[in-house]
Amino acid sequence: MVDAATIEKMEAGFAKLQASDSKSLLKKYLTKEVFDALKNKKTSFGSTLLDCIQSGLENFDSGVGIYAPDAEAYTVFADLFDPIIEDYHNGFKKDDKHPPKNWGDVETLGNLDAAGEFIVSTRVRCGRSMEGYPFNPCLTEAQYKEMEDKVSATLSGLEGELKGTFYPLTGMSKEVQQKLIDDHFLFKEGDRFLQAANACRFWPTGRGIYHNENKTFLVWCNEEDHLRLISMQMGGDLKQVYKRLVTAVNDIEKRIPFSHNDRLGFLTFCPTNLGTTVRASVHIKLPKLAADKAKLEEVASKYHLQVRGTRGEHTEAEGGVYDISNKRRMGLTEYDAVKEMYDGIAELIKIEKSL
Ligand SMILES: Nc1ncnc2c1ncn2[C@@H]1O[C@H](COP(=O)(O)OP(=O)(O)OP(=O)(O)O)[C@@H](O)[C@H]1O
Ligand SMILES: NC(=[NH2+])NCCC[C@H](N)C(=O)O
Known part of the structure; x- marks a missing residue:
């Protein structure tokens, strides 16, 4: 009771x-x-x-x-x-089953804006939960520390382009933290939606960020999800960004067991992230189309895309830069989620050019 x-x-x-x-x-x-x-x-x-x-x-x-x-x-x-x-997630019904993981043929994607006219940067992220641990509201302080230790030790084994350093939030100077946030690499602090969900207990304990030297591969530890794996870079080369993420996830999942459910796919704290957990986004300028924000939203939703502001969710666009990504993550494969963004953005660019 x-x-x-x-x-x-x-x-x-x-x-x-x-x-x-x-x-x-x-x-x-x-x-x-x-x-x-x-x-x-x-x-x-x-x-x-x-x-x-x-x-x-x-x-x-x-x-x-x-x-x-x-x-x-x-x-x-x-x-x-x-x-x-x-x-x-576009009609994923209660007796539907999320398909098995399938990253597809990475080589079939390309650069969405080779001439560099519209796209500022491209990012693909996925979320993972570590087997054996509940989500944020149920974690103890000791578990946060244990998870951070496991994550930083595991990531220290990455090599080649993915090789990097883990920076705990505990002890990070406010200036470094703010610079990482302003440059779109680090999660923001004090998200009121997460706070009200009781997801920020013991902050900053157990929270941190790993990144390679070029900051093209990043891992967030214990923000909204246990792990967020991120690949990003300037420009519109989605193929390169996606390929890097797939390589990284394939490597890390050999070292850390992740929570997966037969019906729901990979498990996350928020139901919007279940399934593939993939959000593929571009920072893009579409001045003609975006002159009417309602129109931009309407066209984007036609291609199952979601429009966010420059600093992410719940923010406004600055300097005409929008974050546009695939909205649904469940009931389709990883490849199809990314392809949905790829095809949709190609259409938006076509429309912008025609205006
Ligand atoms: N294509 C992109 N290029 C550069 N930065 C990006 C891009 N897409 C998102 N970002 C940045 O990533 C950061 C996180 O954004 P946001 O919180 O909206 O999304 P998320 O990390 O996918 O997680 P969630 O959907 O749970 O909020 C923000 O700083 C945002 O500006
Ligand atoms: N980061 C996320 N999980 N985003 C999706 C939802 C965020 C917030 N709870 C809302 O309902 O607006």
Whole structure:
């Protein structure tokens, strides 16, 4: 049973959300019926419905508003997660199965902007959770330290282009940290969506960043997910960026076992990242198309793309630079997720040229 104080908090938050003008998927799918069916449930980690929804209850401007405090939450609270997953990932239904991992033929991708007219930079990232550990809200301080040690030791074995250094957030100067954030290499600090989800406990313990010398291959440790593996570089050469990521993931997964589920694919803290966990993005200037932001959003969504601001999610575009990426990550292969971005961006550039 869930204790009375937690139920009371949930009831109050639910009533406020219902009365709000929130556009979140949480508001859309947390009906009274679903709420009543789930409010007394708990995972074996002791996570309740409140742990899943508190970020969306505190942040009405959430697009989604829900996180899984531990992997079991996806099944215990499936009545809420399933319709949100279906909505976000283009119709991935509750009896659908995510396909097996398939990076495809890397050589079939190319440079999206060889003349360097539109694309500032290209990035592909994926997320991974380490087997044997729950997600952020359930991790102890000792686990954070243990995970950081495992990650930094493992990454110190990487060679060639991927060879680099692990920098713990603990002890990093504010200037270095801010410069890494401004240059788009490091996660921001104090994300209110993650904070409300109870995902920033013991910060900065266990958090850190690994990167190679050129900062074209990076790993985030214990921010939103246990691991985020990132490949990025200036310009539009998606083939090179993707190839580097695939090489890195293939190498690292031999050294660290990752949590995978038959139906959901790779497991992540946020349901938007399940499945392939792949977000392939470009920083791009499309001045004519973007003159009308609503039009840009409309055209992008036609190609299943998502538009973000220059500093990432929940930020605005600066100097006309947008972050445009594949939106869905589930129900298709890694290759197809990246190809969706590749084809969509090629179309957007074609449209921009025609205006
Ligand atoms: N194509 C790109 N080129 C350069 N920087 C990028 C590109 N795409 C994203 N970034 C930068 O990556 C950082 C993280 O962005 P953001 O948090 O939106 O995405 P994410 O790391 O994919 O994770 P999440 O989707 O969980 O937020 C930001 O600094 C953002 O500007
Ligand atoms: N980084 C993410 N998981 N992004 C997706 C959702 C972020 C936030 N919870 C929202 O609903 O807007």
